[in-house]
Amino acid sequence: MFKVKISLKARALRYLSMREHSRLELGRKLSRYAEETDDVSALLDVLESAQFLSEERFSASLVRRRQARFGNQRIFLELQSHNIEKAEIEKVKSQxxxxxxxRAxxxxxxxYRFEPVDHMERAKQMQFLQKRGFSGVAIQAAMRVKRNNDDGEA
Known part of the structure; x- marks a missing residue:
């Protein structure tokens, strides 16, 4: 048996139907399947003009997926790695x-369900948030909030 060859446009639409992609990311994925006669850049231009590919929708989707786990710095770096324009990043930053x-x-x-018992534990918890991309101000605010210990202790 032989495989049915999927066109580059059909492959792009299949990727976009699963989730939003940045232009850079979709271009990388499609370039693996492009032949010499295929123009990936032109296809991406067509998809953008038809509103199938949108930088604004991609950045909103990425923020929704990441904001429950990561801080602003980590999210902004990921947006920059996808070559999102500075104006779009500033709009996301204000939100x-x-x-x-x-979120921190x-x-x-x-x-960490319990308060830190010593300075080492406090530093460990602060470092955890720092690695997640939260700012120093957000880390300090999060460390000041009392924790609810729901284990039944009195």
Missing amino acids: LIESEAV TEVLHRK
Whole structure:
């Protein structure tokens, strides 16, 4: 038996139907399957003009997927790695700035249910948040919030 060859446009639409992709990411995926006569850049231009490929939708999708686990710095770096324009990143930044301390608190309390008992444990928890891309201000705010110990102790 022989395989049915899928066109580059059909492959691109299949990728986009699964989730939003950046232009750079979709271009990389499609270039693996492109033949000499295929123009990946022209196909991406057509997809953008038909609103199948949108930088704004991709950045909103990435933020939705990442904001429950990561801080602003990590999200901004990932957007930059996808070659998202600075104006779009600034728009996302203005939306995320206010909620960073709340998100840091939620992430910290999910991972560490109890208050740190000494400076080493406190440093470990702060480093955890720092590795997740949270700012120093958000980390300090999260560390100040008291934790609910739901284990029945009195």
